[in-house]
Amino acid sequence: MVNILVVDDDKNTRKLIRAVLERENYTVFTENDGEAALARLDTVHVDLIVLDVMMPKLDGYGFTETLRAAGNNVPILMVSAKMLPDDRHKGFIVGTDDYITKPIDEKEMILRIRALLRRARINSERKIEIGDVTLDYDALTVTGHGEVQELPQKEFLLLYKLLSYPGKIFTRLQLLDEIWGMETDSGWETVTVHIGRLRKRFEGWEEFSIESVRGLGYKGVRHK
Secondary structure (H helix, E strand, C coil): CCCEEEEEEHHHHHHHHHHHHHHHEEEEEEECCHHHHHHHHHHCCCEEEEEECCCCCCHHHHHHHHHCCCCCCCEEEEEEEEHHHHHHHHHHCCCEEEEEECCCHHHHHHHHHHHHHHHHHHHHHHHEEEECCEEEEECCCCCCCEEECCCHHHHHHHHHHHHCCCCCEEEEHHHHHHHHHHCCCCCCCCHHHHHHHHHHHCCCCEEEEEEEEEEEEEEEEEEE
16 A cells, blocks of 8 residues: 655645545545644655645745655655746755646646656665566666576666656766766767667567667667
8 A cells, every 4th residue: 555645735735636646546644734744754654745835834845855854765746836947946956756736737646656656666676677577776687588687787777777767868968977977088979889789688678678869868668
């Protein structure tokens, strides 16, 4: 059972989100401000938080900052009527995982919650399963088709990154900075070379693929 904490000072919004989440068979707890939400976290296990920004006592930014400073990495979906880029940037800077604006699109909210929960599971288990294929982060292995392949570290991290966020486009520079580090002397061509090796290594594997997005970069695609 997945437990979700909804924190919003508007009673009608809390009721709406609770009803939508309970239709999806989530267990829902609600609080009306950040201080009460912090107290609730001392008494129940929560898998995800849907968090309003503008609240009395402790707003969404302060709540998130407090939680992250304490080492709590529970996924947070921040909800706000504020739509300016600076508002979203501030949310990500203090530690939110995703952002959705009011009025809430119920379907989009559910899709974002599912994505956050999937990523949280991947991070905790350090494994990705796609059909009968398993990527094991700790062993740097890809298991499937009756074989176990132990990949060079950079190749594995590149594949793991792309398949952790299926459909998300990453530029070559983004991948270079994240996998090789911002201080690397390698150029973006290194990413292209490693992508080519991965494609050759897993040629004919129908479970996933790495696709080029012209003028932008690459994305991982799951077919199972």
